[in-house]
Amino acid sequence: MVSQDATLQVELAERAGWLNDGAAGHHVGESLAQLAASGYLGLGVPESLGGAGGNLLNVVQAIATVSEQCLTSGFVFWCQRAFIEYVAASDNTWLQAELLPQMLQAKRSGATGLSNAMKFLAGIEQLRIQATLDATTVTLNGFLPWASNLQPENFVVAIAAQTSDGRSLVVAVPSSASGLTRGEDLQLLGLQASWTSTLRFDSVQLPYQWIISDHATIFLPKIRPAFLLMQCGLAWGVARRSRHEITQSLNDKNGAALSSRFQQNSITLLMLESQLHHLCSVNANDVTLAQARQLFELRIALTRLAVDFVQLELEAKGGAAYLKPSGTARRLREVSFLPVLTPSLVQLETELHRHAQAGNLL
Numbered sequence: 001m002v003s004q005d006a007t008l009q010v011e012l013a014e015r016a017g018w019l020n021d022g023a024a025g026h027h028v029g030e031s032l033a034q035l036a037a038s039g040y041l042g043l044g045v046p047e048s049l050g051g052a053g054g055n056l057l058n059v060v061q062a063i064a065t066v067s068e069q070c071l072t073s074g075f076v077f078w079c080q081r082a083f084i085e086y087v088a089a090s091d092n093t094w095l096q097a098e099l100l101p102q103m104l105q106a107k108r109s110g111a112t113g114l115s116n117a118m119k120f121l122a123g124i125e126q127l128r129i130q131a132t133l134d135a136t137t138v139t140l141n142g143f144l145p146w147a148s149n150l151q152p153e154n155f156v157v158a159i160a161a162q163t164s165d166g167r168s169l170v171v172a173v174p175s176s177a178s179g180l181t182r183g184e185d186l187q188l189l190g191l192q193a194s195w196t197s198t199l200r201f202d203s204v205q206l207p208y209q210w211i212i213s214d215h216a217t218i219f220l221p222k223i224r225p226a227f228l229l230m231q232c233g234l235a236w237g238v239a240r241r242s243r244h245e246i247t248q249s250l251n252d253k254n255g256a257a258l259s260s261r262f263q264q265n266s267i268t269l270l271m272l273e274s275q276l277h278h279l280c281s282v283n284a285n286d287v288t289l290a291q292a293r294q295l296f297e298l299r300i301a302l303t304r305l306a307v308d309f310v311q312l313e314l315e316a317k318g319g320a321a322y323l324k325p326s327g328t329a330r331r332l333r334e335v336s337f338l339p340v341l342t343p344s345l346v347q348l349e350t351e352l353h354r355h356a357q358a359g360n361l362l
């Protein structure tokens with residue numbers, strides 16, 4: 001296992017630059033297949049559902065380990081694992097039997113088009129997809145401007161949709177569904193190979209068995225802590241890698257200028273790691289308002305720390321790190337995604353502010 005892990009790390013590191021740039025001949029399917037083969041995708045999924053068992057902290061650690069080498073791979077890992085989480089948390093046994101084995105083995109990619117749903121939950125925007133129900137099917141219409149891990153012609157995406165009677169559903173939509181159109185890959189600053197595009201739903205009709213939950217407003221808050229904690233793995237991995245890079249670069253010449261900020265960041269990292277361990281141990285059905293607030297603050301602080309660490313890494317290494325092929329240059333582009341990953345830092349901070357003003361604990 002150890003040597004297998006070491007091989008995985010080396011190969012992830014090797015392809016990180018190509019995936020960030022979207023170089024021809026390389027795609028994230030290679031990373032997903034390796035993550036499946038090494039058992040990473042099944043972590044935290046009950047063995048009764050075909051997973052490897054373990055807990056949420058194991059998943060977050062695995063996402064961090066991958067992100068240390070390659071954030072594009074870490075991000076699609078998060079997408080795939082978040083999709084698995086929705087199906088595992090659903091009481092739809094048909095979806096669990098049909099989809100989970102394929103997703104755990106990365107035979108299909110799993111996308112989460114739930115930015116819109118998370119914003120809906122926070123009262124920021126309306127659901128962008130409308131659902132019409134008849135006796136046996138649900139019909140979907142609408143447009144999503146973003147979704148990642150959309151392997152061309154071989155994905156399933158989780159979306160939230162509004163019914164005309166005011167209910168909201170979470171639905172798994174396979175790429176083969178008639179009326180579903182995936183756009184071209186969007187041109188991104190980094191993470192170019194993340195299979196990120198738009199989705200148009202034009203009278204997409206599916207049998208009820210594709211519904212993950214028919215009460216999105218109950219289901220989404222239940223999975224939100226795991227959704228956010230797994231996202232923390234992305235920033236944690238980048239921060240850890242950058243910290244390591246800085247330790248290799250601090251010397252007699254730059255130490256006086258940089259040591260104090262480096263030490264402060266390192267202390268912050270230790271503190272946030274301890275909070276992460278603690279929050280991963282909280283039962284998802286039992287999250288108090290105070291813990292929800294801590295979780296938001298942790299996501300914000302870890303993201304800001306990762307951004308600051310990479311900036312410090314640039315300063316420690318100097319001009320050579322600004323050359324395009326350098327790992328630092330790649331990390332600068334990778335890390336700039338994390339503040340806008342939904343829920344964005346602006347959104348989290350706005351929610352904290354709103355609740356503080358209303359006198360809530362959150």
Ligand SMILES: Cc1cc2nc3c(=O)[nH]c(=O)nc-3n(C[C@H](O)[C@H](O)[C@H](O)COP(=O)(O)OP(=O)(O)OC[C@H]3O[C@@H](n4cnc5c(N)ncnc54)[C@H](O)[C@@H]3O)c2cc1C
Pocket residue numbers: 079111112113114115116124146147148149188191196337340341342343344345346347348350351
């Ligand atoms: C590489 C990449 C991959 C992505 N992959 C996915 C994916 O797989 N699935 C998915 O669903 N989405 C995905 N997204 C979408 C992403 O998460 C969005 O960037 C996010 O939803 C922010 O929304 P926006 O861009 O519409 O920001 P805007 O709405 O333009 O807002 C700008 C900023 O203000 C915040 N904001 C806006 N309105 C409010 C408000 N009322 N209160 C508080 N804050 C507010 C926003 O969050 C944002 O930070 C991806 C984006 C990128 C760049």
